[in-house]
Amino acid sequence: MSGFRRLKRPVSFSGRGLHTGEPSEVTVSPLQEGGPVLEAGGERASLASCRAEGVGRGTSVLLPGGARARTTEHLFAALLGLGLWSVRVSLDGPEIPACGGCASGFADELLLASEQLPPGEISGPGMGPISPALPVVLVDEARGGFLSLFPSSGLHATYVIQYDRSPIGTSMASYDHEADDFRECIAPARTFALASEVDRLRADGLARGGSLENAVVIGADTIQASGGLRFPDEFVRHKILDLLGDLYLLGSPLNARIIAVRAGHAMHCRLVERLRRLGRTKGDQTCWIYTR
16 A cells, blocks of 8 residues: 555544543544654653563554554554555544454544545655665564565565464564555454463453454464454565554554564564664664574
């Protein structure tokens, strides 16, 4: 989905959070220039100045004063997928509403409330794309995962997942932001969980708003999904959705080719922080490799 869009009016979404199960409302409003900006817990800050934590099966964004917005990735994926950058996201509650456990509900409403910008226009001063000149590689030896980024003229993502002893198995999918339609091939992919993990997640205070209306549940040899799977590879497509949502935390569009293998929110957020540091250390001629 090439090009960028401008939001013409505020759009609100309400419902219960996927993890907290608590009611909340989020409103996305247009800004004249710059952005994106996040409001939560009585604070307001540019998204690029916030810190992100990829923990608890989702991403939490921490504002400089300590306020927190939970499970931002699905809404942020919709904003990135549509090319909406000059926006203010105002959260009333602890967590972004689940809205079907994917990005379709967000993207469909935001599309109706926005307009296409002329070719080459993004949204205002300081909103040019981030285009890293050197590779970045993150390695997680404990889970056998890695996340690599290479210079590119646009945004491309390839993701590989592996769930042994599960109907998911090993799966790979790719997304080209210029050539592919985000609303068609990525936005409908729902979040998922293994049935064996559900009780533990809820005991940890997570997945309390989850149901078959907003998630896919995978058993040892079964898949429970309202209306069936939307894609044969819906699981890995949702991982791409999560990645795009976490990349929105950069606060600007990204030109890069990303390959992710058995990664997740924690590694996505580490990549965002690495790219932020790279932007502050121009002239460094190294390839960064981080291992934990």
